Amino acid sequence: MVIAVAPLTATVIGAVPDHETGVAAGINNAVASVANLLAVAVLGALALGLYDRALDREIAGRSVPSGVVRAIDDARGQFVVAPALARLQGDDRQLAESIVRESLAKSIRSIMLVCAALGLAGAASSTLLPSRRQQPSSS
Numbered sequence: 795m796v797i798a799v800a801p802l803t804a805t806v807i808g809a810v811p812d813h814e815t816g817v818a819a820g821i822n823n824a825v826a827s828v829a830n831l832l833a834v835a836v837l838g839a840l841a842l843g844l845y846d847r848a849l850d851r852e853i854a855g856r857s858v859p860s861g862v863v864r865a866i867d868d869a870r871g872q873f874v875v876a877p878a879l880a881r882l883q884g885d886d887r888q889l890a891e892s893i894v895r896e897s898l899a900k901s902i903r904s905i906m907l908v909c910a911a912l913g914l915a916g917a918a919s920s921t922l923l924p925s926r927r928q929q930p931s932s933s
């Protein structure tokens with residue numbers, strides 16, 4: 795994201811007449827701020843959904859005691875799971891931590907792939923950006 799901001803801003807500013815650069819910069823900053831807020835909200839919600847789905851798959855793929863399943867169910871919908879796992883001891887706790895860790899890794903991996911795809915799509919869409927307008931020559 796940081797790599798793309800300066801060239802994108804330069805392209806946006808360069809695509810408008812000189813007397814409108816202030817407006818273009820303001821709009822560019824407002825759109826970037828809203829996009830950042832939406833990205834955090836949407837990607838966070840997606841990560842949490844993927845995490846919960848990965849928990850389901852991990853539990854279904856193993857023989858898990860009912861106490862561990864209850865503790866993991868209490869951890870659903872949140873990334874901070876220490877309080878939910880605090881009541882488990884010994885092997886049950888290690889099993890629950892293993893399931894949570896693997897599920898979290900899977901959700902993060904998926905979100906990183908989504909972000910990479912969005913980055914590539916953004917780079918590809920740069921071909922659609924307008925080029926700098928030719929200023930009329932003053933002869």
